[in-house]
Structure formats: structure tokens, C-alpha cells
Amino acid sequence: MKASKTPRESQVDDYVYKIFPNDLNSQGTAFGGTITALLDRIALVVAERHSNKVCVTVSIDAVHFLSAAKKGDNLIIKAKINRAWTSSMEIGLRVSAENAFSGEIKHILSAYFTFVALDESGKPTKVPLLTPETTDEMRRYEEADHRRSRRIKASKEQEEFRKSFRAC
DSSP, rough: SSSSOOOOOOOEEEEEEEOOGGBBOOOOOOHHHHHHHHHHHHHHHHHHHHSSSSEEEEEEEEEESSSBBBOOOOEEEEEEEEEEESSEEEEEEEEEETTTTOOOEEEEEEEEEEEEOOOOOOBBBOOEEOOOOOOHHHHHHHHOOOHHHHHHHHHHHHHHHHHHHOOO
């Protein structure tokens, strides 16, 4: 296993998915669950490329639907690892919708997925460190640590909240 990798080594650029009628919700726009499932698969590719291990999703954080995609739009998805810790990795995804006829492109979604790499026994295992190369990658690297701290704090607060109901 390499001790460190760059984000470029595992990224997915311009994955294209065509929106068909079976992808639509009752409002006639792309169903959020379909997009989320697609993002989970693409983020998995990035996590497994980075770690060279089987990975599982442990958290989907901050899925922001900014605009709707419509029937016939092409979704253009970019995915890149933001940070790697001991066994976990945060993958950032950006989705744009492209009108195939006008060429108009709009940013419709951003999300962060956290994966854990597993060894042959299904236990968390070490992953290579991440070496950001650009200013943008360094910003994403630092922001990922901030999000992770918030996730850990929220998880602890939720556990404390649940304990208050067990006492009843």
C-alpha cells in the first residue's frame, strides 16, 4: 500500500447519467433517491481507488439539492476524495444538470459521503494518507476535518440525548 496518494489518483470526472422518465418523481423532476444512490456508487469508486480495499458507506453528510434536474437532462458528476484519516475517507461530489439541446449547465447538488475501508475480516483497516496538491484541494482537505469534527460531536450529543430516554 502506498503511504500517500493525491486526490487526482482516485477522482471521477464527468460521469454522465441521462435522466429518463423512470427517474422522475411526482413533480416531474429527477427523484432525489435515484441521484443519491448513483452518488453512493460513484463515491465508492473513489474510496476503493484510494484505499485499494473494499469500502462501505458510513455517513452521507450535507446533501444539498440546489436545483432540479428534468427529464432529458444529463447529470454530470464529479467526485474527489477530500481527506483520509485512519480507516475513513470523505468523498465530495458535485452534480450539474446539462440540457442536451441548449447546452445550458447548472450546478444542482453537492454532497459529502464518508466511507470506511475494510480488511478481509470485515474490520476497519488503514488507508493511505491524502496529499493535496492544489489550493482548492487544501481547502477541501481542511473543510473535511471541520465536517468530521461536527459529525463526531453530533453523534456524541445524539447518544447523550438517547440516554435521557433510557432513564425513564
